[in-house]
Amino acid sequence: MNEPADIRDPQREVEDRFIEVWSDISQLWGVNKSVGRVHALLYLTPDSLDIDSLAERLQISHGNASTSIRDLMAWGVVRRVTKPGDRKTYFEAEKDPWTWFHTTIRERRRREVVPVMERLHEAAGFAEGASKGSKGAERKQLEELHGKIEKFADFAHEFVDLIDVFLAMGHGRMAKVFRTAAKLFPKGGS
Amino acid sequence: MNEPADIRDPQREVEDRFIEVWSDISQLWGVNKSVGRVHALLYLTPDSLDIDSLAERLQISHGNASTSIRDLMAWGVVRRVTKPGDRKTYFEAEKDPWTWFHTTIRERRRREVVPVMERLHEAAGFAEGASKGSKGAERKQLEELHGKIEKFADFAHEFVDLIDVFLAMGHGRMAKVFRTAAKLFPKGGS
């Protein structure tokens, strides 16, 4: 730990720089900093790592490392690994970024998009009910409100379709489609 | 304000339900709650609104409303409106969700994606330099690290391309391309 050599250990420095960038990307993505750092370190490390090595390497508490690993496993981007004759549990990350991204999108869809879409439809249904249960000027206003909510719901629905196409296609094909699309619609305006 | 009728004002209730849903969507998207609520209310309101009306309607402070409006204007989804013979400033929201989404993606790209991509390339460059400046086993390890960082950078670059195609195409075409793509590449594997 205290060997002077460590201070300028190039491998460590290379890792640290990447870990910070990934961590920031994770935060933009709504994932907390420690989780991002753990994920980055596991991505870079060829061997699998145990909780305490992670905690020590990243200077975070054992508890934090454990919780972060739990999150990453729930996201499906980290696997448990056991070695015969070794009591410890090790963890390793999915190494292909596209696979990782695909998994993440699928999980986000399930956790976040689906529930919020249900609530959106509820809100639209409530608006429709309210407008049908009224009359005169009030009815007109409620109908206008309902129209706006439906408009937003339509947008949201198309957005979900977009996610679904991505999930169905897989990344290789996705990229190809996009490249083709880019040629079909070159430097277009808005 | 205190009229009992207000308690069951259907218009208000319809608005509130939608506002809460939008607010939650905003938070998933990394936008803070008040900003989301202000945006939702402006989207629903046909007329433009002034700061104090917003604050009163949403039960937030004047300062909070003002800051939220500033944010929304920086995102380019809310416009200032002045009425002749009226000292107040009013605000109104972009009413087309796709336009709003497009603007938001463009802004996020500028603010978040571009800077983080630069740092990613820096990290990759640093890794390459470190590997070239070393030898033996250490060099081999650094080359492996560099390879992984490049792999991630390639992924990130493709992702940005994807964003760019979206920005260039506009939403109508985007949706069409996706629908076509879905037919061309049905149920594709990874």
Added chain:
DNA sequence: CTGTATTGTCAGTTTAGACTGACGTCTCAG
């Protein structure tokens, strides 16, 4: 089966970010 090494959990603390409210600045009707 037992003891110990290891992982998992969670109450309490810390930290980061949001919100308020008071104040300074600006604008325009009179």
Added chain:
DNA sequence: CTGAGACGTCAGTCTAAACTGACAATACAG
């Protein structure tokens, strides 16, 4: 030109989330 009304800002307060560290549960070598 003046001042009342409206907007913008920001220091201080509050809130929600992250992190720690100690303890509980678990698993497995011996």
